[in-house]
Amino acid sequence: MNVMNEFIAPKYGLTSFCCAHCGVLSQQIWSTSTICSYRMQGPNGTISSTYNPSIVIAKCTNCGNLSIWIDQKMIYPIIGNVENANSDMPLEIQQIYNEAKSIVNLSSRGAAALLRLALQKLCVFLGEKGSNLNDDIKKLVDKGLPTSIQQALDSVRVIGNNAVHPGVIDLTDNSDITYSLFGFLNIICDILISQPKKIKEYYEKNIPQNMKEYIEKRDSQ
DSSP states (O other): OTTTOOEEEEEOOSSSSEOOOTOOOEEEEEEEOEEEEEEEEETTEEEEEOOOSSSSEEEEETTOEEEETTTTTEESOOSSSSOOOTSSOOOOHHHHHHHHHHHTTTHHHHHHHHHHHHHHHHHHTTOSSOOHHHHHHHHHHHHTTHHHHHHHHHHHHHHHHHHHHSSSOOTOOOOHHHHHHHHHHHHHHHHIHHHHHHHHHHHHSSHHHHHHHHHHHHHHH
C-alpha cells in the first residue's frame, strides 16, 4: 500500500480499518458471541466441554479473514497494526520492514532495531556509504534534504540506536513510539523515491524530445 493512500490502523470497535491480512481499508464485522470448545479424555471416556471466553472477533469483508481480540487488543494475526511498506521501497528493505512488522507486538525494541537497519540500507540505496548513519544523514542534508525528512531520518536512527544501546527512551512499554517509525520510513521513501519516480515518468512521457534536448543544453551552460 502506498503511503499516499489512507491508512487506518486496526483498532477495537472500528467499523472499518486496514485489514492486517490483506491491507485493504474495508468494513469489519464484529462478533462477541464467541464459544470455544475442547475435549478432554477422562477415565470414563471422552468429555466435551464449552466455555465463553472474553474474546471478540472481527471479520474482514474484503478477504474474509479474521482478527482476534482479547481485552480490546489484537492478538491475531501476530503482526502489528502497521501499514504495508511503500511499494517503491527496494525489495531488500521491504523484507527488513516486514520482519520488523512481524515482531513489533512481541518486541518493540527488536522492531526498532530492524527499522534502523532498514534505514541504513536505504541510505546506501540513495548513494551514501552506509557505514555511519549519522554521517549519511548529514550528507543528505547537505544535498538539500528537507528539514522534515531529516527529522524523520534522525528519529529512526536515534530510536533504533536506543533499542540496541538502551538510554533515555524506554521502548519496553511504549510500542507506539516504534509504530510511528514504520510511518516515517514510508514517508521517507515516498518523498525521496516515489515522488521523483512519478515526476520522471511524467517528464519522459509528456515532454517532446526536442524540448528535452533544449532543456539539457540550457542546464549545461
